Amino acid sequence: MIRQFCQTSFILWNLFASSLLIADTNTESVLPDLGAFSVNKQQEDQLGQQFLRELRASTAILSDPLIHDYLENLCYRLAFAAQSKHTNLDIVVLPDRNINAFAVAGGVIGINAGLLLYADNEAEVAAVLAHELAHLDLHHYTRSQQAQAGDQWLYLGALLASIALAANSSNNDAGLAVGLSAQAALIDKQLSYSRLHEREADHVGIQTLTNAGFNPQAMADFFSKMDRQARQVGLMPSFLLTHPSSQERNADSTLRSQQYPNKGKVDSLDYQLIRRRLLAIIDGRQADNLAVLQQKLNNNPKHEPTLLSILFTLLNNEQFSQARQVATQLRTISPQRIDYIIAQADIELANQQAQNAVKILEDALLINPQNQTLKMYAAKAAIKAQAYTQAIQWLSSLSYERANDPEVWQSLVECYQAQKEGLQLLRARAEFAFLLGSYDKAISDLEQAKKLATNNYPLLAKIKQRQLVFEQTKEVSKKIK
Numbered sequence: 306m307i308r309q310f311c312q313t314s315f316i317l318w319n320l321f322a323s324s325l326l327i328a329d330t331n332t333e334s335v336l337p338d339l340g341a342f343s344v345n346k347q348q349e350d351q352l353g354q355q356f357l358r359e360l361r362a363s364t365a366i367l368s369d370p371l372i373h374d375y376l377e378n379l380c381y382r383l384a385f386a387a388q389s390k391h392t393n394l395d396i397v398v399l400p401d402r403n404i405n406a407f408a409v410a411g412g413v414i415g416i417n418a419g420l421l422l423y424a425d426n427e428a429e430v431a432a433v434l435a436h437e438l439a440h441l442d443l444h445h446y447t448r449s450q451q452a453q454a455g456d457q458w459l460y461l462g463a464l465l466a467s468i469a470l471a472a473n474s475s476n477n478d479a480g481l482a483v484g485l486s487a488q489a490a491l492i493d494k495q496l497s498y499s500r501l502h503e504r505e506a507d508h509v510g511i512q513t514l515t516n517a518g519f520n521p522q523a524m525a526d527f528f529s530k531m532d533r534q535a536r537q538v539g540l541m542p543s544f545l546l547t548h549p550s551s552q553e554r555n556a557d558s559t560l561r562s563q564q565y566p567n568k569g570k571v572d573s574l575d576y577q578l579i580r581r582r583l584l585a586i587i588d589g590r591q592a593d594n595l596a597v598l599q600q601k602l603n604n605n606p607k608h609e610p611t612l613l614s615i616l617f618t619l620l621n622n623e624q625f626s627q628a629r630q631v632a633t634q635l636r637t638i639s640p641q642r643i644d645y646i647i648a649q650a651d652i653e654l655a656n657q658q659a660q661n662a663v664k665i666l667e668d669a670l671l672i673n674p675q676n677q678t679l680k681m682y683a684a685k686a687a688i689k690a691q692a693y694t695q696a697i698q699w700l701s702s703l704s705y706e707r708a709n710d711p712e713v714w715q716s717l718v719e720c721y722q723a724q725k726e727g728l729q730l731l732r733a734r735a736e737f738a739f740l741l742g743s744y745d746k747a748i749s750d751l752e753q754a755k756k757l758a759t760n761n762y763p764l765l766a767k768i769k770q771r772q773l774v775f776e777q778t779k780e781v782s783k784k785i786k
């Protein structure tokens with residue numbers, strides 16, 4: 306079924322080839338004409354949200370607000386530079402070591418941890434994301450879909466299966482995964498974009514990269530780095546399976562990047578610190594060797610990324626007092642940098658001193674009261690400290706600011722459960738179930754909540770309204786599949 310779908314689409318893609326070859330020689334050209342393809346934005350958004358809910362239900366998501374926010378910010382920066390029509394982006398980070406990223410209709414962008422572990426600098430990550438954003442903005446996915454009218458979910462279902470399979474195959478690996486299971490590879494091949502779409506995405510992506518202030522050379526560098534690795538190891542990173550590469554394409558993107566001024570940002574401290582955090586989370590105890598890190602520090606005693614790596618290594622080795630000293634050192638260098646504040650709280654949490662973690666985050670919130678990331682960590686620390694009322698205060702404001710974040714609702718469930726607040730528990734549980742696509746469960750939780758809300762008519766009205774949204778979404782999801 307999937308194979309047939311791809312073959313049909315491929316014929317359609319070929320129809321575009323000749324006109325694009327002409328456009329390709331001109332670096333000034335912007336978006337190719339979408340021609341007769343009408344794109345229904347509402348339908349795209351519904352598909353994207355349905356995909357997101359099923360992804361959350363089927364695959365482990367890396368729920369570290371700091372890493373998530375950094376990537377979200379980078380994606381919005383690129384979307385702004387691309388003058389993208391996607392103004393609502395949903396970023397999902399997967400703890401998967403395979404080098405991959407994907408974009409789905411409606412503005413969903415998935416980023417594997419492997420991409421950040423493999424990319425040496427911020428510009429390389431930005432290059433891949435700019436390329437993905439271009440696939441989205443050019444509606445490559447929708448255009449191929451329309452070749453197969455009515456089977457929109459076929460592609461997304463296969464993508465979900467491929468993500469889940471790849472994630473499972475990389476879970477037990479300590480190193481960076483550069484290959485997939487045969488089954489995952491097969492699905493990925495069926496999902497792959499055509500070479501034409503790849504060239505289009507490269508073309509538009511490199512413009513975006515340049516407009517966002519990055520060095521455009523990063524795109525060619527990263528793609529050829531992946532290619533070299535694939536040849537040496539003999540295994541393809543997922544990204545190359547779904548984004549077919551060729552020598553011709555690599556030569557193309559090198560040539561194209563030479564037509565742009567070879568300047569712009571390559572790296573940032575933000576990226577290097579996020580990368581160290583991710584390494585500590587993904588690799589845990591197998592994190593960097595302390596002796597090697599100390600040696601690096603000899604040449605540059607205030608090198609912040611190395612200091613942060615040392616901090617996480619000490620934390621993972623449960624050497625808490627030394628880890629605290631490094632945290633103090635980092636906060637002396639940059640007192641209000643959120644990476645260091647949260648790392649300091651991480652140490653206290655790992656050392657079972659949750660109340661200390663709450664204090665650190667609370668102090669930071671006094672200076673920066675609107676910071677949602679700090680609020681999220683503060684709430685999690687408060688739950689560990691069993692300070693549920695305090696946690697609920699932070700989570701309640703987050704439930705408005707980040708209403709689509711399952712972690713907010715899951716944390717609220719934990720608090721209300723501990724406080725035995727039946728009505729609120731049911732409402733939070735319903736929101737959580739809804740975000741994971743369990744519509745029946747969400748609806749029945751609200752049904753129960755209504756019984757507990759008797760006589761509170763304003764609240765009853767609110768619950769009914771929410772139930773209606775859940776029911777409507779359930780109906781739409783039936784039509785999608």
Ligand SMILES: [Zn+2]
Binds near residue numbers: 440502503547
């Ligand atoms: Zn691509």
